[in-house]
Amino acid sequence: MTARILCVEDEDLLRSDIAEELNDEGFETLTASNGKEAIEVLKHEHVDLILCDIMMPLVDGMTTLKLVRERLPQHNEVPFIFLTAKSTREDILSGKKLGVDDYLTKPIDYDLLLATIKARLSQVDRIRETNEERLKRIYNALKDEHHKGQPLSISLIANMEKYILPIEHALKDLGCLVEFVHEAHLAQRKDIAEHNDLCFLxxxxxxxxxxxxxxxxxxxxxxxxxxxxxxDHVDANLKEALIEQGIGYTIDYPYPPVEIFKIILKAAQQQ
Structure with a gap:
């Protein structure tokens, strides 16, 4: 699969040169001229890596990184690399605290740029493969548990089924009895948690x-x-308060399957 890279750079000529170099190497390239444009792109597009200048108008690189890490959790695992003409110790520390993965200095050494990109993408692939293996082990353990006991009954509550369709399909594959309930019907289904083994909302x-x-x-x-x-609208204090009041578990967007399967496995073992 072709990797998609977002290049955020306010200098038109440099942005064009970087995009051309990346395209020649077989990457698919998206571009933005400042952080504001980058955030709009990232709201709607999947990318595998982000290259971002630090000094830009409207929204600079540091602010862009902060917004991506705090408000766009779907890109949490995407490597973020700063392009900068200034790389003082203070700048590097500030970026590291915000979660930047690497720095490249201007003028751009394109051999170093390509080597850095390939190394970061390989690292992400290794982490993804490790997570997939872990997920397979939990999945197989779940199937073994279901052979021992009755299928778990699970309700899924949301305002649109498409938001949780992947979860619904995965749970049905495990043999769970899954019911989707629109949130508008909660008033008539107040006992839904009472009548199911688990209730995802x-x-x-x-x-x-x-x-x-x-x-x-x-x-x-x-x-x-x-x-x-x-x-991302549910802050840490609210989650903590709900758990203290008796809500069983919370899972953050994008709802990693491994976290969901862990809860399913625990419920299956308690049957």
């Missing part, structure tokens, strides 16, 4: 009201049945 205002009702009625404690799937 994608956080929203309506889901928050539903959970508040369970907490008020003191029907969440001691269960461990409720799993809250948290988008």
């Amino acid at each position: 994608v956080y929203s205002k309506q889901v928050h009201f539903y959970l508040s009702g369970l907490i008020k009625a003191k029907t969440t404690h001691g269960r461990g049945k409720i799993v809250l799937l948290c988008n």
Whole structure:
């Protein structure tokens, strides 16, 4: 599969030269002239690596990195490399604290640029392969558990089924009895957690009201049945408060399968 690289650079000629060099090496290249444009691209596009200038108008490189790491969790594992004409110790420390993966100085040494990109992409591939192997082991352990006991009954609650369709398919493949419930029907299905082994809810205002009702009625404690799937609007304090009030688990976007399978495995072992 061709790797996609986003190049964020405000100098038109340099941006064009980098894109041409990357295209000649077989990469697919997306471009942006500043951090504001880059964020808009990353809201809608998948990329495998980000090259970003530090000194740019509107939104600079440091702010771009901060926004990507804090607000676009779907790109958490994407290597981020700064292109910079200044690389003081303070600049490097600031970038490292924000989660930058590497620095390349200007003028660009294209041999070094390509070597760095290939090394970072290879590192991501190795991590991904390790995670896939781990996921396979948990998946196989789950299938073994299901041969020993009754299938788990699981409800999935969201405002659109497409958001959790991959989770639904994976759980059905494991032999679970899976039911999708639109969040608008929670008012009529207040006992949905009571009648299922696990209940996965994608956080929203309506889901928050539903959970508040369970907490008020003191029907969440001691269960461990409720799993809250948290988008980037759910801050750490809210998650901690919900767990303290009896919500069983929280999983952050993009809802890694390994985390979901761990919870399924634990529930299967408790049957």
